[in-house]
Amino acid sequence: KSLCLCGWMSRQIVYTMSEEVSPGTFVGNLAKDLNLRVDDLESRGFRISSGSSNNYFVVNLKNGALYVTETMDRELLCPNVHTCTVTLETIVNDPLNVYNIEVKILDINDNSPLFPEKVQYILISELTLPGTKFPLLSAEDPDVGINSVTSYKVSNNPFFNLEENTEADSPSPELVLKKALDRENQSTIHLTLSAIDGGKPSRSGTTNIIVTVLDANDNAPVFSKAVYKAQVLENVSRGTTLIKLNATDPDEGVNGEVVFGFKQGQKGIADKFAINSSSGEIFVIGTLDFEDITAFEIRVEARDRGHTPLASHCKVLVEILDVNDNAPDITLSSLLDSVSEDAKQGTGVAFITVQDKDGGKNGKVHCSIPKNSPFALESTEGKYYSLVLREDLDREQIAQYNISVTATDEGTPPLSKTSVLAIDISDVNDNAPRFQESIINIYVKENGPTGGHIATVSAQDNDSGENARVTYALLDSSNMPLSTAISINSVTGEIYCMQTFNFEQVKTLQFHVQATDSGVPPLSGNATVNVYILDENDNSPVILPPYSEPGSVNTENIHYSAEAGYFVAKIRAVDIDSGYNALLSYHITEPKGTNLFRIGTSTGEIRTRRRMSDNDFKTHPLIITVSDNGEPSLSATMSMDVVVVESIDDIKTSLSPVPVKEDSFSDLNLYLLIAIVSVSVIFLLSLMGFIAVKCSRTDGGFSWYGAPVINTHPDGSWSYSKSTQQYDVCFSSDTIKSDMVVFPSPFPPADAELISINGEDTLKCTQTFTTTEKVRHLVLEK
Secondary structure (H helix, E strand, C coil): CCCCEEEEEECCEEEECCCCCCCCCCCEEHHCCCCCCCHHCCCCCEEEEEEHHHCCECCCCCCCCCEEEEEEEHHCCCCCCEEEEEEEEEEEEECEEEEEEEEEEEECCCCCCECCEEEEEEEECCCCCCCCEEEECCCCCCCCCCCCEEEECCCCCCCEEEEECCCCCCCCEEEECCCCCCCCCCCCCCCCCEEEEEECCCCCEEEEEEEECCCCCCCCEEECCCCEEEEEEECCCCCEEEEECEEEEECCCHHEEEEEEEECCCCCCHHHHCCCCCCCEEEEEECCCCCCCCEEEEEEEEEECCCCCCCEEEEEEEEEEEECCCCCCCEEEECCCCEEECCCCCEEEEEEEEEECCCHHCCCCEEECCCCCCCCEEEEECCEEEECCCCCCCCCCCEEEEEEEEEEEEECCCEEEEEHHHEECCCCCCCCCCCCCCEEEEEEECCCCCCCEEEEEEECCCCCHHCCCCCEECCCCCCHHHHHHHHCCCCEEEEEEEEEEECCCCCCEEEEEEEEECCCCCCHHHHEEEEEEECCCCCEECCCCCCCCCCCEEEEECCCCCCCCEEEECCCEEEECCCCHHEEEEEECCCCCCCCCCCCCCCCEEEEEECCCEEEEEEEEEEEEEEECCCCCEEEEEEEEEEEEHHHHHHHHHHHHCCCCCCCCCCHHHHHHHHHHHHHHHHHHHHHHHHHHHHHCCCCCCCCCCCCCCEECCCCCEEECCCHHHHHHCCCCCCHHHCCCCCCCCCCCCCCEEEEEEEEEEECCCECCCCCCCCCCCCCCC
């Protein structure tokens, strides 16, 4: 393939090259044609730039030559264009110059003509006159110029010639009928059409032409009747065939095939009926209603399938027959918004109207409601009914009634319709608030914060709305102002303590809560609330006389020859707390290394561990600590000096009383007098408190319970009394060996024997406990 330089003018160079050349093909020497020195190309930044065209060309900076880098297809690069040009820009610096370069891509005959269809079909009537032309599809060739399609030819045949229509830009082939056709002799003619281009060597493409000779349509279809009649019930199901039409055509083939259809422009026919285009059957596709229209007139057309179809027409009259197809209609004329649950019998609730579009028996209607309904249906005038109350109502049992009203006609078969009336029952205040429990027990720790929330009470009211809105209040107490101890939130029922409780002063209190609704008139209900104060370990043990006397010197003497287990002294202490918090234990601390004394953990008895030795001190300072079992534990401490003496006389001397003057009043007498007066006062106060508690229990109001009372029985048992409750706890006869005496909360254990004496509950133990058993204390719960 040859390349040539066509010229250079005004700094524009045009090169020409053929398509499909191989990569690396020389196009031209740009350095020479632009008058540039090859040695300066790199230093002056010689380059070409033309968008995507850079993919096809490259410049060798060593010799300035332009080469092809990629095979180019002119038909893809420039589709549907006769002249294909690629524009390049050559840029050099120092000084800056831009040169335009055009590369023209020349076409080669690399494509054959191609028809859009492999087979072309032509339908020609047998009555077509000679000389009639039939256009054919042209072939397409992506090549241009002489390489594109230049001529057509058709295979030899006795019926057609081939002509080219040159009026358009490119010639198109046409078949020209030169001889009349006869379908009975030859119904199909096969031809081959060829397209040839002008390339060297030339290329060609072919397509098959099938000519079908059509029969002449010279007869129209004929109906067997001009007017058809049919009857159908209005409740006929969809798809039911009404009538079958018949029409014939004496022609053959498609000219004799009859197609049925409804005449255009008939309003409402296509929604109700359809016709089978082949068989002529008319069937129902919509809903028929005698009350809307009693008859239809349908115009039907029959046409053949000829090239020039012929047609004829007929009428179809369809008569609609009436049936009982209308159910009664129920109309709610009036309905009360709601019916009060205390409404009287006979009260009117609703006014109902029923009617039926049908006539005769089909239009006579009877109305009914369920028999188990508290309402009754009364007929007034024909189609009018009244719904009245016949039984008492209770909204709390049924708040709404859905009454089914059924209307039935006398048709064959009878039709009916049901409508549901929703009747709401309005509330009246006929239910008082009720607590789930008539007695509510609350447990509160002592020393709680003032104003703290201790419990919430709740009452339910079966009414609704304002009748069910409950408020809470505390009933006044005859013993003391209730507001100083307890308050209640009137809306939520939350109970708060208004003071700090002390278990050692108050163990139980009782009051009543009243729940009142907002109805008219209001109703209320009561509940008894028992508040039990739970003990906290807030009191330290107190050591009892004589070791707790103010200013006393705690000294005990023992003989040097005392045996192991010798009784030295007994420490007694009490804790006014309860339960575990009052469970005391005794511990001793003596000089390091002596290990001479021991103390009973539960009894407080100090005894010697061993005999004296010459190495022991004559005076032994002891520190005794008494601790309770609370959390955290509290304790009391005392000190005692144990003096070892050599003779019994020394012990007697140390124990002899100090002489005093007869006319003086000793400190001991003063203490005795104070103790007697205190005991008397406490006795009187206890008696008065006992009487007050008895009275408060009789009144059933707000109650305070006094402190417990401990009694000793001859059989060695202990009795614990707390107001009207008394519990007996038994121990072994050797009380000294017992670890403790526990008076727990005032509730009997499950296995205790509970009897009633003088209206009081007494708890008696069923066995004797000793310290060898694992159970050291009892927790009594109710």
